[in-house]
Amino acid sequence: MIVSCELCGTKYRLDPSRLRKDRAKVRCSRCGHTFVVKKDAADESSAPAADALSPVPEPEQETISYQRPTPRPVRPQPAAKKKRSLAPVLLGLLVVAGLLAGGAYYYYAKFVTGPAPQEEAPTSPTAPPAVPQVTIEENIQAYFLENATVGQIFVVQGKVVNEESRPVSFVLLEGKLYTGENQPALVQKAFCGNVLSKEDLMQMDMADVQNAMMNREGKDLTNVHIPPQGKVPFMIVFYNLPDLEMLKDYSVEVVSAQVDQ
Template identity: 30%
Template sequence: MHVTCPNCSTKYNLPDSMFKPGAKARCTVCKHMFPLAGEKATPRHEEPVRSRDDDSSLEDILGSPDSGFDLDAPAQKKSKGKTKEKGKGKSKVGLVIVLLVVLLAGAGAGVYFTMPDLFGKLGLFGNATAEAPKTSANGSDEVTVTDNIKNLALRNVRQYYQPNEKVGQLFVVEGKVVNNFNVPKELVKVEVTLFDTNNVTITSKQQYCGITVSLFQLQVLGQQELESALNNKIEILTNNTNIPPGGEVPFMVVFYNPPASVSEFGVKVIEAKDPPKK
C-alpha cells in the first residue's frame, strides 16, 4: 500500500502487513514521525504493535533505503544513472590516453633503433662529437669522429722524471703528432692528463705542438723560463703551420713537482686547424 508523508509529500510503497493499529513511521527525507493509517491487520499474521512512545523510525521497520525496499524515489535513481554515465566516460578517456602513450613509446623506440644517429645529433643521448684521440701509457690510440682531428695520430709518446736544480722534480711527456690527412694541418694542440692509482684525474695541461727543449734546459732552467721557451709564439708559428700530409710535429708538456700519487698519464689531440686558403 502507498503512504505519503504529510510533511514533505514523499511517497513510499509499504507492505500491507505494516498497516496495524498504532503503527507509525518516520520519513527518511524530512524525519517527520506520522501514524500509518490503513486497513486493519489480519488476525492470522498478528505481530506485536509498537507503542507511540517507541522511537522506531521507517528505517527501523523497513531497513535503510539501500536494503532493497522500493521507497519510490525516482530522483535518486536518476542521479545514480548520471553518475554511472560519467564513470563510463572517464574510463573511455583513460583508455584512449593509455593507447596514445603506448603508440608514442613504440614509435620512439623504432626511431632510436633504426636511426640512432638522429638522437645523437639532437643531443638526446650524449654529445654528438666524441673525444679527440687519446694515448695511454702503453701508447695505444683511441678512435675519434671529430672531423678536423680524426686523422691526427700520436707517435713515439714517452714520459720520464727529470730533476731540475731550480724547481725540483719535473714530469715530462713528449712525442709527435702525425698528419694522416691528405691536406695540410696547423696549430695542432694536445692535452696531457695525469691519473692516480684509482684512475682519478690529478691534473691536466694543454700545449701547442712545435717546441721541445733540450735535456740541459730541463735541468737548469726555472719554471718561468721553461714555460716561456715552450710557448714561444714565433717557434710555434714556424714549426706548427702547414704540416703536410704524412708530416709530423713534436710536442713536450712539463709538469712541475707532480704529486707522488701519479700512476699513469693520457695524451690526446684536442685541436687542429686548416691553413688559410690562398
Template identity: 30%
Template sequence: MIVQCEQCQKQFKLNPENIKRPSVKVRCSNCQNVFSVSRPEPAGVVETALTSPEVKSPPPTRPTSSRRLLILLIPLLVIAGGLALWLYVPWPVSTKTVPQTTGIEQLHLVKSRGFFIDNKQAGQLFVIQGRVRNDFPVPRRWIHLRAKLYTTDGQTARQLDFYAGTMLSDQQLQSVPLAELLGLIQRPPIKQDRVQTIAAREEVTFTVPFGDLPELTELSDYSVEILASQPA
C-alpha cells in the first residue's frame, strides 16, 4: 500500500502485513513528522442464509380435567404465597445510597499529539501532549493519567503514570534532565502555592516525555487513559 506524509506530502510504500493494529504511528523519513496509518479493511464476506425444511408440528392435544384444575390452582397459590409474605415477613427499610465513583466519568481527553525531540542529556525523547476537559458540574483536581507506548505486535513497550496540569515547553524538553521532567509531572501540580483545580467545563493540558526508547521500527502507537481525579 502507498501512504503519504500529511506534512510534506511525500509518498512511501508500506507493507500492510506490518500493520498489526487498526491504526499505527509512523515517522516520515523526509520531514520526521509522526502521523497515523490505518490498516486496510479486508474484503467483505457475503453470507448466504440456508432455509430449513418446514416441519409440521403435531396437532394440539386437549388437556385432561385434572390438568385443567392444576392450571387454575397455580395462580391462586402464587397470590396466596405473596400475600402471606407481605403480611408476616418483616421488610427492612430501604436507605438511599450514593454510588461510588472513581472521578473519571465526566472527564474526557480532548486532543493529543505525539512527536520526537532531542534532549541534551537523555537523547531522543518521544513526547505526548494533550488536554483533558472537566465535564463535571463542579471543579476537580489531581487528574491522574497513564500513557503507554506500544510495539508493532501490540505489546506495551513503555508506561508512565502522571498528573495533568504541567505543560512542559520545548526548551525544557531539550535542556532539563529527564528525571527532573518526570518529577514535575508525577506529583500533583501547584499553582501559586495552592493545589491546582480545574473548573467545570474547563480544559487542562498535560505533557509526558518517554526516554530510553526501543528501536523506532519497533514502535507503532501510543495511548493515554484517565485513571482518577478528586473533587476540589
C-alpha cells in the first residue's frame, strides 16, 4: 500500500504484512518526521513511491536522530591596507608646535603666575568582577524531542567543571541557536544542576520545564558549593523552533557564577 509523509509529502510503499496492529508509527527517511499509518486509511493510488518504508522500532519512536553541527570557525579580520599619507609630516609639525607651546607655558607658569595648584587625578570606575573559571566539557549531547504541548523541541546537555581553587555556586549558562548567516535565532538560559528525563521533556508543560531549568540552586542543591574540579550536569531546552532548514549551529557559554567566600 502507498502512504504519504504528512510533513514533506514524500510517498512510500509499505508492506501491510509488516504492520503488527491496525495503527503503527513510521518515520519519513527524507525529513525525519514520524507519523501514524492505518491499514484501512492507506492511499491505494498508483502514484509511484520513492522507497519502501518500514515501521519504526519501538525503542526509537520517541527520539529523532540529530547530527551535532560543527562549531562555527572564527574568521580572522582582514589586515587593513597600507596607504601613503601626509600623517608623518603633520605629526612632526605638531610635535614642534607642542614643544614651543610647552616651553612658553612653563615660562609663564613659573615666572609670571607661580606654580599651578595640584589637581587630584580622576578615579577610574571599578571594573566588573570577572566570571569564575568554570568550563564546559567537550562531550555535549544535542537532540530533538516531540513535546506534547509545543511540538518539537531541541535539547542540549552536558557537564561543567569548576576550575577555581575554591568552591563556586549558582553557575548560569546561555545557549544560542544560529542560522546559516551566523545570526542568533533563539537564546535560552538555564542554571546548572537541573536535568529532566526524556519522558518528562516529552510530557511536561513547557512553562514547568523552564521553571525547572531556572532553579538557581539546582536539583538537590547540586549547583551550590561545587568543589574544585567538581562537575555538575546541565540541560538547555529550546522550544518554538523556527524552520529547521534555517538552523545551522548552536553554542553554550558560562555567563555567571559565584565564588564561595
